[in-house]
Every structure is written in structure tokens, then in C-alpha cells.
Amino acid sequence: MKRRNFLKLSASACAALAALELKDKTIFKAAYAKTAATSPQLPGSLGAKEIPSVCEMCFWRCPIVGKVKDKKLVKIEGNPKSPANGPRVCARGNSGVQLLYDPDRIKYPLKRTGERGEGKWARISWDEALDEVAHNLKEVKKKYGPHALAYFDHGASAEFMRDIFKTLGSENYTNEPAFYQCVGPAALAYLKTYGYITTGTRQYVDMQNAKAMLLVGTHIGENVHVSHVREFIQGLQNGAKLVVVDPRFSAAAAKADIYLPIRPGTDTALLLAWMNFIITENLYDKDFVQKHCSGFDELKKAVKKYTLQWASPICDLPVEDMKKAILLLAKNSPHVSIHPGRHSTWYGRGDTSRHQALAILAALFGAVGVKGGLYFPTPVKKGHVSFGCAEEEPETPSKSISEDYYPFASTFGSPTSKIIEATRTANPYPIKLWGINGVNIIQTIPNPYQTMEAIKNLDFIFCEEILPTETAIWSDIVLPGATYLERYDSVYTYDLLTPYLTVRQPVVEPMFETKSSFWIARELAKRIGLKCFNYNNEIEFIEEELKGAGLTLKGLNKKGGIVAYEPNPYRSSKDFKVATESGKVQLSIEDFADEDLDPIPRFVPTPAPPKGYVRLVYGRSPVHTFSRTMNNKWLHNEVPENPLWVNDELAKQVGIKDGDEVVLENQDGYRSWPIKVKVTPGIRPDTAYMVHGFGSRSKALSKAYKQGVSDQFMITEYEDDPFMGASSHRTNFIRLVKAGKVINLPELCPPPKEIPRFSAKKTKTGGK
Amino acid sequence: MGYYGANLKNLLNKELAYICRLLAQGFTYPNGENCSDSFFSAVEQVARALDISCKKVSFPLSELREAYTLLFINEPNGQWAPPFSSVYLGTQGMLMDTGRDEAIKFYKKAGLEPVKTEEPEDFLATELHFLAELVDSGQRELLSSFLSAHLLKWYPHFYARLKALEPHPYYLLLAEITSKFLNTLNQEVIDETT
Amino acid sequence: MSQLAMVIDLNRCVGCHACAIACRAEWAVPVPYRRNWVKRLGPDATPKGLSFTFYPGLCNHCDDPKCTTVCPVDPEERVFKSKSGKTKKLAIRATYKDPFTGVVLVDKERCIGCGNCVEACPYGARYLNEELDDPKADKCTFCVERMAYNLEPACVRTCISGARIFGDLSDSSSAVYKIVNSGKAIRLQSKEVAIGPNVYYIGKDKDILLLKEKCTPHERKWENVKVPMRRGILKAAIRKLAKAV
Structure with missing residues (x-):
């Protein structure tokens, strides 16, 4: 009886189906040997094929091997031949598998279909995406001049696209948050x-x-x-x-x-x-x-x-x-x-x-x-490769946002704070297009509220991204980048105590339509009409770099993907x-x-917390690389939130207990999401601490969204380093809000008279 | 057995495979072919054959592309239904997990291999294409175990997730057709072999 | 008798969690379960000063394991073989201690997934992934599977600072033997729970004090597994039934 009910396909339905010629649409081919039972696989990562490469879960770049079974990456270990780390990698290095196979990844080129910042997208082809980016780069340059283009980047692979901005003539071609929010002042001093x-x-x-x-x-x-x-x-x-x-x-x-x-x-x-x-x-x-x-x-x-x-x-x-x-x-x-x-x-x-x-x-x-x-x-020798981009330095504008403000900024590029200011105010010149590569600027640059305001002033914003970060959500075009496990980069040399030469190479094929940074930059340059990147693919220039070291890619891989050299660190x-x-x-x-700056260091005090507040400082968790790793399921599971460290004496005085949930309010009135308190004697009473990178605002990051609290969104007050224009991150102060009640924090270590107290700028409109 | 079996066999050989491929195409990113009047009309007819009521199916390509992207690729609020078995069957919450390994095992058993596509091997459309192959070649036992031990172990979770999102009516319809079709087919195969 | 053991040097450990993730990656241990973990302790005051240290933990492969006593599976005879070719016949349940390596293992073929052993472990070193159709107790194996290939346990291999020292306590030339017999290493046990854990810790006095204070087990959890035999079997049966429905 049942059988009669099974699919009452009418003749016309059959005809309609037949007309679609669906039989031709098969995507299978005979290939695998027909096996009744698959051969028993060795347990764990045993028996996997090992492909040498270079990690990028952070930027220290340890040599690794990807362990691959059946075209699938099953585990990452340190490259046993590496003189620096041997078979060891840290928690993040061990978790690369979860980045590669994160279902949240950006999989195809995306075009914004909703309002900017809304993150509504439609998949488009690579041709459409690249044409649109190229068109906007040309248009903005034509309309406002080359300096209206700005590029934010982080990581070696982002350097390819940097060449495009440089060739187009922008002074804002390198604005590494890695310098202006991180190592800049120390690098300059040394x-x-x-x-x-x-x-x-x-x-x-x-x-x-x-x-x-x-x-x-x-x-x-x-x-x-x-x-x-x-x-x-x-x-x-x-x-x-x-x-x-x-x-x-x-x-x-x-x-x-x-x-x-x-x-x-x-x-x-x-x-x-x-x-x-x-x-x-x-x-x-x-x-x-x-x-x-x-x-x-x-x-x-x-x-x-x-x-x-x-x-x-x-x-x-x-x-x-x-x-x-x-x-x-x-x-x-x-x-x-x-x-x-x-x-x-x-x-x-x-x-x-x-x-x-x-x-x-x-x-x-x-x-x-x-x-x-x-x-x-x-120094480890390798061959020099020229991509034929920007043979000359771009012309400086009549008023530069780099060296005209900070004498030593241009050593590294343009300060991010100045780019954001110029984008917001068109002063000294308008910036109308941002390209972003490998960095989530919303969770990296102080005062993200300003950053988001600036983005609204742009004619066009695009990014190359692996995950749908806040920055991707704000972009008009999102280009899906391949992870470090799916692409080649330049030959990598390490000049520390255990010098070596190695190369990043794909351990698996790129997922979906993700592409390597070199491919993206090269295709983009072609469409803009720049004579750039005169190599067809990465292997061509890698071979040239290796040639300078007397190697070939095949030869290098025969040696386990890495060659070690004798160090020469000391001098008589x-x-x-x-x-x-x-x-x-x-x-x-x-x-x-x-430049009228101190030739010898002088003590210049930074203002002390206003009454009722303590200074907010931040640091790292060993399992996270800023906000980059927050969506990694394994890493998130290890350290899923970032409790606020509060001094035990201070906590006692205001009745805060370990594990209490509070909201932070900064000196400008901005409030955080709820955060747990960790009461400890391991912090001064005038200071509170949290780990940086948490509190993602991108709902598309299923593991990271709203986990912990973002220190970045509490940093609304910043000052630039007068030497090179880096932005300060520890010039903000917080008090606590518990169950809706504001708690002013008593001052247990009052500052001496040499240290002035912070006072809010009068012009401030107040927070939210 | 012989009589009904022959009938079922006929069905297995042609129309059922058509339907599998139709659904596979439907869950593929909208292009000219799977977004044509004739395609929509076939979807309608299959819906009717399964007693699923539906209005006239016709949507512009751009609308379906946005809907597809937000449902199956990336959605700003994370409100999407990943069309990959690993997300539902695996233990690590990632792509290329045990769901994909299982799928490949079935492909291997059938002596087949998907031609390289952008998606992992456990993509819904790929699995539906595979189902068509099994139907086409009349590999009943493999068909039965593929359905019960794999596809139907994750598809209901996918379907539930999709429904909860209140998605675009076209994809809701396709998902409903697929659900009913897979369950009916499975029941039919069970009935036939018992 | 051999006894494989581990010494964790808290002076070297920086709490990087590489061990926990390497284990997860090697054995596909699903979140949120663990075979291997790092707990961050402090900063807290101790009589010896402020301490901020870590509890890298894993199965202790105890001298007197209690997990093996609560397994309701009927014992079965098995012949164990040592490296040198000695054999020993033992009747074992679905979880047992290997007489030649001292490693506590689960026989996945025979485990019925009742969860008794998970409840019994005072260190919380076992888990049962209830989401699976046919869950089995799972835990650290000291990577015996890798030992056949002359590889150290995954956590030891990845440890970035060399804080994990692994070896055989019966081998007087091994590093673990030397450290343990120097008297400097401690085990996490109390007068209530004294079952001979074979993971040892060394470190500064203040760090050891904090570790002992925060992480020593006191609850004889195996005694909570009441009427182990019947209850366990019943639980497994109910789960199977529920799945079928």
C-alpha cells in the first residue's frame, strides 16, 4: 500500500526533470579503487605525511610540519629539523587545524548588499570582486589624489598588496598596527x-x-x-x-x-x-x-x-x-x-x-x-627578488600626515591615528579608500568608535580576511584569503641564535575559493594596469630566492624543508x-x-588616575594572539574569557569578591559588557588588568562573539608618541559598575606631587 | 517482490536520480541553470509529487544569491545553516571532520570520487549528487547504508537549523522537499529489503 | 615491575597550554572534554611568598587505581607481554592497569560507556562523550600507541620549555627515577586519597604549596559509585534505549 504513495510523479513532472538534462550534471568520476573495507589507519597522527612549512598563528613564525592524512590536515607539530623549536609548537601552533577548518571562514569573495557595517553580503566571483576593488582604487586616486588611499596591514603576506598602494603613489602604504600600536617606540629607540x-x-x-x-x-x-x-x-x-x-x-x-x-x-x-x-x-x-x-x-x-x-x-x-x-x-x-x-x-x-x-x-x-x-x-643569505613594483618612493604630499607631524614616523609609514584623523576630518587632506589586510583594525587601534566613524566617511573599503571579523563586517568587498596552511609566501630567514632558512608552503589545497595573498595582489595589479609582480606564481620567485642560497625548492624539501646555519652573534x-x-x-x-626632542631620556610623567578610577592595563594570554585567535574553538576552550584582575585590598574595601560580575566604565563614560572579577594580591591597587583581544563584536564569529570583554573598546583616550606617532594604550582609567551601581575606587597608592592627575578634555562630548 | 521490485528499480534508475540531482543543483550557488523557469518548474512538480504545497516558484537570481550567501556561506549574525555534514556529525565543530571522512568512505566503496569542487567532500550538494549515482547504478545496499548511516544522520539537524532561521521561502521549500524525499526514499529502501 | 611516570617541572612550565592542545589534536578529544589540562593558579599569597603557577594535569596511572575497580564489565582473561618477552595472565575488566607498563587503559571494545570510572576518578581524568551513539570512557594513555613508534607522548613532544619529563620509574638510569628518588618531587595525594599517582611535580616551594592547596584531591570519589555493577549496566542500557527511541 505504502508503495503506491511513494512519489506520484506525473508524466509532465518526469518530462520537466528530463528536460533539465540533470544526468550530465554529475560531479563524480570513477577513481578510487573499489574497496570493501578501507585499510586500517594508524591511530592519532601516526603514519601521516609530513609537509614542512611555517606557522602564522602568531608572527614569530616557527618552522612546522603539517601532518596530512587523506588530503586532510590532522595535526601540526614543530619541524623536528628546526634548530629553534624542534618538534615543539605552542598551544596556538597546535591549533592551526581549527583555523583552517573553521566553518565561520570567509569562503568566497563577498560584496556588501546591506548598509555599511551591517555585514549583509552576496557571494560574487573573483573577477567581479577584483574588478570592483581595482575600479575604486583608480577612481579614488583620480578624484582625490594618491594619498587618499590608505593601507592597513599585518604579516608577511600582506606585503604583496602593500606594493600596490606604494606603486599607486600613496604615502599611506604601510600603516602597520604592528608598529603604531605595538613595537614602534622600542624599535626606533634601539x-x-x-x-x-x-x-x-x-x-x-x-x-x-x-x-x-x-x-x-x-x-x-x-x-x-x-x-x-x-x-x-x-x-x-x-x-x-x-x-x-x-x-x-x-x-x-x-x-x-x-x-x-x-x-x-x-x-x-x-x-x-x-x-x-x-x-x-x-x-x-x-x-x-x-x-x-x-x-x-x-x-x-x-x-x-x-x-x-x-x-x-x-x-x-x-x-x-x-x-x-x-x-x-x-x-x-x-x-x-x-x-x-x-x-x-x-x-x-x-x-x-x-x-x-x-x-x-x-x-x-x-x-x-x-x-x-x-x-x-x-643574516641568512637568499636571492633578491624584485616584483617590479614602485621603483621609486612615492612623492610626499605638501603636508604629510607622517613626517610633518612626527619626525621619525616615516621610518615605518604613516601613523594609524593620523590616517583615522585625516579620514574623519579631511585634514590635511582627505582619505577616501582603505585597504585592510590581515588585521582586525577595530580590535587593534585605540578608540574603535572613532575608527568606525572614519569608515563611514570612506568612498570604499575592502579587506583580505580569513574570518568574518568586525573589519570584514565593515567592508564593501571582502576577499577570502588563504591561511598560512594553504599558501606559499616568500622564503623565510631567521637571523637569531639558531639561524635558518625555510619556506612557507601549502600543506593542503586552499578551502573553498580562498586564494593566496600573492595571487590576489598580482591579479589586482593587473586589473589596475600596474606593471607589477612579474612572476606567474610564488614558486617562481621562491626558486629565485632559494637560488641565492644555493638551493632549490625540491632540494630544500629533501632536507626536511629547512637549512640551519652557524650563528655569529658576538663581537670581540x-x-x-x-x-x-x-x-x-x-x-x-x-x-x-x-628635531627638538630629548636626545637623552627624561622622565615625563604620564597622568595619574582621576579620583575614583584605576588605570587599565592589558596583556597577553599564552593561548591567544590578540583578537586573531579568539574564534579558534580549541584555544577558546582553553581560555574563554578575560577576567579583570583587581587588587585584593582594593576589592575588600569596596566589597567586590572573586568571581563577581561587573561592568567597566572608563573616564569618558564608555561602558563594557559584563566581566568577571579576579581578586588577587598580584596587582597594584591603582591598576586593573585584563587580557587583550577578547569581546568580539562580530556575531559571525560563532565562538568569539561576546566572549569576555574588549579592552580596545575601553581605550578611547590616547596620546601619540612625539617621536614616531604611535598611539598610547595605557592612558585610560576605569571604575566598576556592579548591579547598576557605580563604584568609585579608593586611592590606596596616591601619586606624589611630581605626577599630575588626569583630567578629561573639556571638549569631550561624553561617552555612551 | 519481483513486481514491486522491478517498479522500484525503474524508479531508482531514472526519476529518482533526477530528483537527487535536481536537489543537488538547488543547493548549489545560484547560477543561470539552477535559476531558470524550467528548473523552478521542476522543483514545483517534485514538491507536488511529495504532497508539499507550494506557490509558483520564481525568484530573481540576485535575490537567491543573497539568500544563499547568507544561509550557506557567511552571515553577519552567524545565523546560517552550514551545509556540511562534518559540522553536525563531527566532534570538533569544524569542517573536514569525521562527517567528511565518512562521506569519503562511502564514495570509495562505490568506486567513485567527486571531481574537485571548491567545497569539502561532505557538502550537501555533493552528497546528493552521490545519492544520484547510487540510485543510477542501483547499488541498493550502499544506498541504504549511505542514507541511514550517514546522510539521514545529519540532514535532519541541518534542516532543523535551517527552519529555525526562517529562511528565504525558496530554500525552505528545497529543504523541505529534500527532507521528505530522503525520508521517503529511505523508507522505501527499507520496505523493499525487508 | 615497570611503571611509566611523568615529572612536571613547574620551574620550566610557563603555562602555555601547548600540552593540552597537542593531546586534543593527536587524539581528536572533543571540546569541552579533556585528557590533559592546564589550570592556572594564582597569583595568590602563600607562606613562602606570592605564587602564580600552573596545574598541568593528566591521568596519574595510579599504583592503586580505583577507576578499574568500579567497572561493571565481566572480567576476561588476557595475556600481557612485556618488552623482554615475559608474559602474565590477568583477568581484566574493561578498564585495567597494564602489569608491564603500569599504564591504566580502557578496552574500547568492551567498554559499555556506563561512566562509573569517570565518576570514580578523584582527579577528574576521565570523560565520557555522552553525545555519541555509543560512548566509551576515554582518558590519557601516556600515548602507548606512539611508544610503539619510539615517539614520546604528544604532550611531552610539544612542551615548549621541556617541563615534562617522561620515563620508567623502575629504570634507575631514567630521568624520572632520578628526580623522584631525589625526594624533591611531590605527588598530589592526601590522607583520604592516597592511591599512588604517577605524575609528579617539582618546583619552587611557594608554587608547590599553592598547587597542593588548590589541586590535591580529598574526596574518595570511587566510594560514591554505589552498587557499581548494577547501576552502571542499567545506565548504559537506558542510554541505548533512549537512543533507539
């Missing part, structure tokens, strides 16, 4: 002191051979870069003494011999007092200073007024503790690692000076080019040379003086 970038993407500090180490606000262990952590731990295992200066008891502080819980914003005062102390007490390396440094007399004179007694109330540290720490470092000199730091955009004013002070301290100890000190990179006194103008380590920087 570049000017030593003539090479001792810190930037990487830190050239020989912790594994140190007898003592100093970390100022650096929290290795929470900030995880595998080889760096290994060297740090190896140093400690070898018996190195550790001094940590940090308002918060970090994972690194937990391993310290001396921990100095300094008042935020006063590190330079401590460093200046230490310099003065070792000069007055004759604890500095006279021989090194005499032979290899310039500007010592000026330095000596400039720091004379900074005594430990002077620093003590400013830094809120006992003189004895400060003395004990500097003596410990001095005793072990020159084999001391004065860590240069990395993320240094803290307070705007004084950021470059603080890292300059660290650089000088290392020099005074003679801790440069020796075991345990700062060391020299070992005879061979010691630095690439500064004077050829010496510059304890006083003339270039700075020429």
Missing part, C-alpha cells in the same frame, strides 16, 4: 642607539647565556614565542637571576628573584635613577663605554639629578629594593640581558625614551655583543662595530636633538 633593530618583530637578547636578566613590563610566558621562551627558561635553568619590573605579578614575575611592583608610567624614572646609580658608584663598564659609546658625558650630566631617593616615591618602590636589583644586575654584568621589550605603545609621551633608557642601560653594562647580552643578527672588542652615524653606540641621540 635603531637610533645601536644602528639596527634590536627589537621589533624579534628581540635579539641572549637570555640563555645570561647570568642575570631584567624584564620591564615584559611578560614572557604569557607572551609566548617558542624559541624566545625556551631561551628564557634555559637561562633560568642555568642559574640566571631575574629582575622583573611590572605593576602586575605576571607569569615571568612569578619566576623572578626580585620583583618590583612599580607604579605604572614611572619605569623611566627607575631606569634613569639606576643609570645614575651605576655611574656614580662606578659599576658601569668603563672600557666598553669609552671604546664603543658616544655621548657618555652628556648622559652622566643629564641623569645626575635622578637619585634612587628621588625615584622611590615616584615609582612607589623602596630604595633598598631598587638598589638590590641594580646591584644584582651590575654584579653579573656584562652577561646581563636587559630585555628591550616589544609592545611599547603604553603612554604616548615617554615611550621611545623608556626603551632608549633600556638600550642605554645595556650599553652601560657593556652587555652588547657578549654572551648574555644584546647580540647581533646573523676589536671587531665591535655598530651601524649608527657615529659608528658608536649612541648614549645621546643627535637626531632627536635636531
